[in-house]
Amino acid sequence: MSVERLIGTDDPRIADYRDIVDAELMRSRGLFVAEGRLIVRRLIEGRRYLLRSVLVSDAAYRALEGVLAPVAAETPVYICDAAEFHGITGHDIHRGCLALADRPSARSVGDLLSTPAPGVSPLSTATFVVLEGITNPDNVGGVFRNAAAFGADAVVLSSTCCDPLYRKAIRTSMATTLRVPYARAERWPGDLDQLRAHGFTIVALTPGEPSITLDELAQLPRPSKMAWLVGTEGDGLTAFAVSFADHLVRIPIAPEVDSLNLAVAVGIALYAFAGRSDDRTKKKKGSSPFS
Numbered sequence: 001m002s003v004e005r006l007i008g009t010d011d012p013r014i015a016d017y018r019d020i021v022d023a024e025l026m027r028s029r030g031l032f033v034a035e036g037r038l039i040v041r042r043l044i045e046g047r048r049y050l051l052r053s054v055l056v057s058d059a060a061y062r063a064l065e066g067v068l069a070p071v072a073a074e075t076p077v078y079i080c081d082a083a084e085f086h087g088i089t090g091h092d093i094h095r096g097c098l099a100l101a102d103r104p105s106a107r108s109v110g111d112l113l114s115t116p117a118p119g120v121s122p123l124s125t126a127t128f129v130v131l132e133g134i135t136n137p138d139n140v141g142g143v144f145r146n147a148a149a150f151g152a153d154a155v156v157l158s159s160t161c162c163d164p165l166y167r168k169a170i171r172t173s174m175a176t177t178l179r180v181p182y183a184r185a186e187r188w189p190g191d192l193d194q195l196r197a198h199g200f201t202i203v204a205l206t207p208g209e210p211s212i213t214l215d216e217l218a219q220l221p222r223p224s225k226m227a228w229l230v231g232t233e234g235d236g237l238t239a240f241a242v243s244f245a246d247h248l249v250r251i252p253i254a255p256e257v258d259s260l261n262l263a264v265a266v267g268i269a270l271y272a273f274a275g276r277s278d279d280r281t282k283k284k285k286g287s288s289p290f291s
Contacts, residue, residue, distance in 0.1 A: 002072060003061070003068070003072050003077045003078075003079060004076070004077070004078055004079070005078075005079045005080070006078050006079065006080045006084070009080075009084050009087035009088045011078075013053075013076065013078065014053075014055060014078060014088060016029065016031065016052075016053075016100055017055055017088050017089055017098060017100070018088060018089060018090070020033045020089055020098065020167065021089065021090065021091065023163065023166050023167075027103065027163070030102055030103045031052065031100050031101065031102065031103055032049075032100075032101055032103050032165040032166075032167070032170070033098060033099070033100060033167040033170075034098065034099040034100075034101065034167070034170060034175075034178075035093065035095060035097065035098055035167050035170070035171055036095040036097055036171060037060055037063055037064055037095060037096075037097045038174065038175065039170055039171055039174075039175045040054065040056075040064065040067075040097050040098070040099045041064060041067050042174075042175035042178065042179075043099055043101060043175065043178055044067050044068070044071055044099075045067065046175075046178055046179060048104075048178060048179070049101040049102060049104065049178065050101060050102040051071060051075045051099060051100075051101050052075070052076075052099075052100040052101055052102065053075060053076040053077070053078065053099070053100050054068060054071075054075065054076070054077045054078065054097075054098070054099045054100075055078045055080065055088070055097075055098045055099070056068075056077070056078070056079055056080075056096060056097050056098075057079070057080065057081065057082040057085070057096030057097070058079060058081070058082070059082065059096055060095070060096040060097040061077075061079050064097070082096050085098075103165060106184060107181075107182070107183040107184070108183055108184065108186065108191075109156060109183050109184075109185050109191040109194050109195070110194060111183060112154055112156065112181060112182075112183035113194060113195075113198050124224060125224045125225060126153045126154070126200070126224075126225045126226075127151065127152045127153055127225075127226050127227075127228070127270070127273070128152065128153060128154050128155065128156055128195065128200065128225075128226070128227040128228070129143055129146075129147050129152050129154075129155045129156070129227075129228050129230065129266055129270070130155075130156040130157075130158075130185070130192070130195070130202075130227050130228065130229045130230065131143060131155065131156070131157050131158060131161050131230055131231075132158045132160075132161075132188070132189070132229070132230070132231045132232070132237055132238065132241050133158055133160045133161065133231060133232050133235075133238075134157070134161045134162060134230070134231075134232060134262065135160065135161065135162050135232075136162065137162045137163075137166050137168040137169035137172060138168070138169075138172045138263075139162075139233075139261070139262055139263050140157075140161060140162045140164055140166075140169045140172075140173075140177075141164075141168070141169040141170065141171065141172025141173035141174075141176075141177065142172060142173070142261075142263030142264075142266075142267075143155065143230070143262070143263050143266050144164060144169075144173040144176045144177045144180050144182075145172070145173045145174055145176050145263075146263060146266050146267035146270055147176070147180050147266075147270065148173075148176035148179060148180050149267070149270075150267065150270035150271050150274045151270075151274055152180070152270055153181070154180065154181040154182060154183065155180055155181075155182040155183075156182065156183050156184075156185050156191070156195075156227070157182060157183070157184055157185065158184075158185050158188040158189070159184060159185065159186050159188055160188075164177040164182055165177060165178075188241075189238070189240055189241040189244055192227075192229075192241070192244040193244070195227050196244070196246075198225070199223075199224065199225045200223075200225040200226065200227045201223035201225065201226050201227070201246045201247070202227045202229055202244055202245045202246050202247075203217065203226060203227065203228050203229065203245065203246065203247045203249050203269075204229040204230075204237055204241070204242050204245035204247070204248050204249065205228060205229065205230050205231075205249055205250070205251070205265055205266070205269060206231070206236055206237055206242065206248050206249070206250065207236075207250045207259060208236070208248070208250075210248065211248035211249055211250040212247065212248065212249055212250070213249070213250060213251070213252055214249055214250070214251050214252075214268070214269060214272055216249075217247060217249050218272065218273070220247075222273070226273065228266060228269055228270070229241060229242075229244075229245055230262055230265065230266055231262075232262070233259055233261065233262050249269075251265055251268055251269070
């Protein structure tokens, strides 16, 4: 398969691109959408997903030619005029770059615990982030970006959370949803029992009483496995989910501010505890502010 230029927007070879805004339809076809040059570059370079095709403008092709050349032998790469994106997708794709890839098989919490990532043995030390009911793709993407930045090993999402492979979540995460392992907790919040059975200490981030501060948690012995449990910004965690927590923890903020953005809160918590176990400290320069 060589790089091919499209003539017109009704080419049947790009039929799937006409439906990219319909997330449910894409999911039913076993596909997800990568949007933007950086995201498509990371999708291709990561080699974790089967690439179906790429649709680029002339400018995007020139920018990605070195990355696209090796895959063009097996994967269709289509070039169109930048203005034609609107006729194909119904939207102005300003980045001029889209790709379709096969959606991976769903992973359960049990799958994640037995093999956190393909080819990786079960972890003796681990940090997970567990999300309950987070439907905003910006927040889900932000959590994954923080998880990648601060060395979290995986993200667990309740069944009502936004799809990490929704194109806006991928974009917001800077493609880290394509890299950080994750699983769906379909038996919510009962799947939290699986984490505890595998030695995880569950820490619920919640401003309510009788929570302790992040600094106070840092004075306690650092468990080898931690799961940070986080709920929505409005309602927070459900009481049922909180009942599974070993610790309730808050991040002190100015009294005139109601709360932190949840992705920011996750980032603060992960940063505060990154490198506090012996294994992680050896992998990082410097040390945690709480070590």
